[in-house]
Amino acid sequence: MDILIQNLLNALQWGSFYALIALGYTLVYGVLLLINFAHGDVFMVGAYIAFFVATFFLGFVDLSPWLTLALTVPLTMLLTAGVGVTLERVAYRPLRRKGAHRLYVVITALMCGLMLENSNLALLGASRKKFPELLDKVIYTWGNVSVTNLKLIVIFTAIAVFILLEFIVTRTKIGMAMRGISYDKFAIPLMGIPIDNVIVFTFVLGSGMAGLAGLLFAMSYPILEPYMGALIGWKAFIAAVVGGIGDIRGAFLGGFLLGFIEVGVVALFPSTYRDLFAFSILLMILWIKPTGIFGVAKTTKI
Amino acid sequence: MQKYSFNFGIWGMALIVIALSQFGALDLYIQSVIMFIGINVILSSSLNVVNGYMGEFSCGHAGFMCVGAYVSSILSVIFFSQNAIFGAPILPPELAIIGFPIVVIISGLVAGLTGLIVAIPSFKTRGDYLAIITIAANYMVISAIENVDVIGGSRGFMGMRKVVNAMTDVIDLPWMMIWVILGTYMSIWMIRRFVSSTYGKGIMAVSQDEVAAEIMSVNTNKMKMAAFMLSSGLAGVAGALFAHVLGYVNPQSFNIMKSTECLVMVYLGGMGSMGGAVLSAILFTVMLELLRFIIPAIDTGLHIINVLPDSYHLSQVWKWVLIPLTLILLMQFRPEGLMGNKELPKLFPGLKKFYKFK
Numbered sequence: 177m178d179i180l181i182q183n184l185l186n187a188l189q190w191g192s193f194y195a196l197i198a199l200g201y202t203l204v205y206g207v208l209l210l211i212n213f214a215h216g217d218v219f220m221v222g223a224y225i226a227f228f229v230a231t232f233f234l235g236f237v238d239l240s241p242w243l244t245l246a247l248t249v250p251l252t253m254l255l256t257a258g259v260g261v262t263l264e265r266v267a268y269r270p271l272r273r274k275g276a277h278r279l280y281v282v283i284t285a286l287m288c289g290l291m292l293e294n295s296n297l298a299l300l301g302a303s304r305k306k307f308p309e310l311l312d313k314v315i316y317t318w319g320n321v322s323v324t325n326l327k328l329i330v331i332f333t334a335i336a337v338f339i340l341l342e343f344i345v346t347r348t349k350i351g352m353a354m355r356g357i358s359y360d361k362f363a364i365p366l367m368g369i370p371i372d373n374v375i376v377f378t379f380v381l382g383s384g385m386a387g388l389a390g391l392l393f394a395m396s397y398p399i400l401e402p403y404m405g406a407l408i409g410w411k412a413f414i415a416a417v418v419g420g421i422g423d424i425r426g427a428f429l430g431g432f433l434l435g436f437i438e439v440g441v442v443a444l445f446p447s448t449y450r451d452l453f454a455f456s457i458l459l460m461i462l463w464i465k466p467t468g469i470f471g472v473a474k475t476t477k478i
Numbered sequence: 479m480q481k482y483s484f485n486f487g488i489w490g491m492a493l494i495v496i497a498l499s500q501f502g503a504l505d506l507y508i509q510s511v512i513m514f515i516g517i518n519v520i521l522s523s524s525l526n527v528v529n530g531y532m533g534e535f536s537c538g539h540a541g542f543m544c545v546g547a548y549v550s551s552i553l554s555v556i557f558f559s560q561n562a563i564f565g566a567p568i569l570p571p572e573l574a575i576i577g578f579p580i581v582v583i584i585s586g587l588v589a590g591l592t593g594l595i596v597a598i599p600s601f602k603t604r605g606d607y608l609a610i611i612t613i614a615a616n617y618m619v620i621s622a623i624e625n626v627d628v629i630g631g632s633r634g635f636m637g638m639r640k641v642v643n644a645m646t647d648v649i650d651l652p653w654m655m656i657w658v659i660l661g662t663y664m665s666i667w668m669i670r671r672f673v674s675s676t677y678g679k680g681i682m683a684v685s686q687d688e689v690a691a692e693i694m695s696v697n698t699n700k701m702k703m704a705a706f707m708l709s710s711g712l713a714g715v716a717g718a719l720f721a722h723v724l725g726y727v728n729p730q731s732f733n734i735m736k737s738t739e740c741l742v743m744v745y746l747g748g749m750g751s752m753g754g755a756v757l758s759a760i761l762f763t764v765m766l767e768l769l770r771f772i773i774p775a776i777d778t779g780l781h782i783i784n785v786l787p788d789s790y791h792l793s794q795v796w797k798w799v800l801i802p803l804t805l806i807l808l809m810q811f812r813p814e815g816l817m818g819n820k821e822l823p824k825l826f827p828g829l830k831k832f833y834k835f836k
Contacts, residue, residue, distance in 0.1 A: 211606050211609075211610075267806060267810075270810055271809065271810065276809070276813060277813070278605070278606070279535050279605075280809045280813050281809075282535065282606060282609060283535075283741070283745065283805060283809055284805075284806050284809045284810075286537065286738075287738075287802035287803075287805045287806045287809075288802070288806065290734075290735075290738060290798065290801075290802040291799055291802040291803060291806070294795055294796075294798035294799045294802070295799045297795050297798075298792075298793060298795040298796050298798075298799055406734075410613070410617070413610070414614075417607075417610065446625075448621075448624065448625050449621075449625060451617060451621045452618060452621045452622055452625065455614040455617045455618045455621070456618060458610070458611075458614050459595070459599065459611060459614050459615070459618070462599060462603055462607055462610065462611055462614075463598070463599040463602070463603070463611075466602060466603045466607055
């Protein structure tokens, strides 16, 4: 029983990371119908930005860890959002303006991700970075179940972000515009909605959340390396697809589902089988129900 | 004359290359570059069947290459060489010359069957989602092989060098060069024959409009299956040759980076152009090899004029920044690639006088 609860908590933590990144995928897809393959690497960039910001404040300015954390969270989110928006401005928007085939945009996204990864590796070298400790570790124990404060923070952040995004998308005017763009991209500018601003806002939201996920991930697993974003990005993408890409509830649910599946696999099989199972599940779901749990099937017009 | 000039040219060139490497006029490095050009030509032209002619987006080509590489390596080591894992060879190593092409063909068939894990979902799924399925297939293949400890898992697998040496012991010829040239020629011939046949034209019909193709009595599911299996099967052949040229395989050398290389080659040449795929494979391989020398040269140059700090050196990783950048720029400024979907004689009508290629 204790082991079950312990694994449940681990699964919730992993699920939170997946959900936070999957939200970014799903937001962009919901608006642009573009799979932003660079998103996993934006997450990695977020973790590195958090590292540089935190070491700067701790080392050079000499602030206390608490104050550093309070400054790192908004700065990381802001700077990572900047990276996401730059990608949109430099790579995706010119293609959109030209009306290029969607395939070309997808290839560009994939290549942007590879470029982020490898330029990071080329600039910073292969040595891994150690993330400084910002939070005093507190372990709460009930019986045989123990949980760190960080784990609780991660889980609660994911839930809070979900509620915030759900609120933005369903209750605010800009959220309405976002939904409108995904519905009909050509009618929306005629309604006087600045389409580019809404798209930039979408990228800000998605990349900001990826930055937050990067910071939390770096705090939980304090070793940073350039390729950390690739696999976790793919998995988060699986989560988004499983939930039905384009739907925020789907991304959230899919993230937690994938977390449970992975922790379950690791509990039962050798841990090297984790990726095999994750990708096989993706394949099965795309094969049987390509639209995911919450997705709506689109009819093809002739 | 014009009917035969192409074949004469190709075989003449092949004979010259083989003769030069036989008598040691080409050093081993240039020989290996030529062999990699051949392998890359197979890869890019086979990916061109799916990404170019059929208009789908498959980005897990390296996964099938991995299947071919492993199947062929294991078979040839079991049959033709003494190995710590599999024990004594089943057949005498002298038979390797006859056995090797059979092994390559078998590995191509197995890779083609593996292509089914992408082909069958492709009946229902198209576009972006199919792209994801192919990437997932790539990861699945790698991660499955990494989990089989008998063949080395993530440490890789070797022992193919002995098989190649066994071939040279019987008749002293640059065997791998011969096999690569033969494989390249046969693959291109097969693709060309398939795509220009009445049956194969269905692939292009699928790319134009699936519904219309279905109405025109093209069996789209069968067409997709044929295209995916042909493409992945030839990727398997390329993998088999690759494994024996290197003499060592590792699952991680067939990861998404390798798939990206294949993609760059296809989109650089132009989707749906055989000549483009071949040309871009040659260009790309030569460019990659040149970067090996250019990057250190730039590095020393920048250090001399004191632009870079002393502690920082430009490494070969920059190659991996430049390759995606090439593709990004290509997508922005010339998305149809070097040759579009045209063949060489169409771009340069003067060439028609000199050769004919079927």
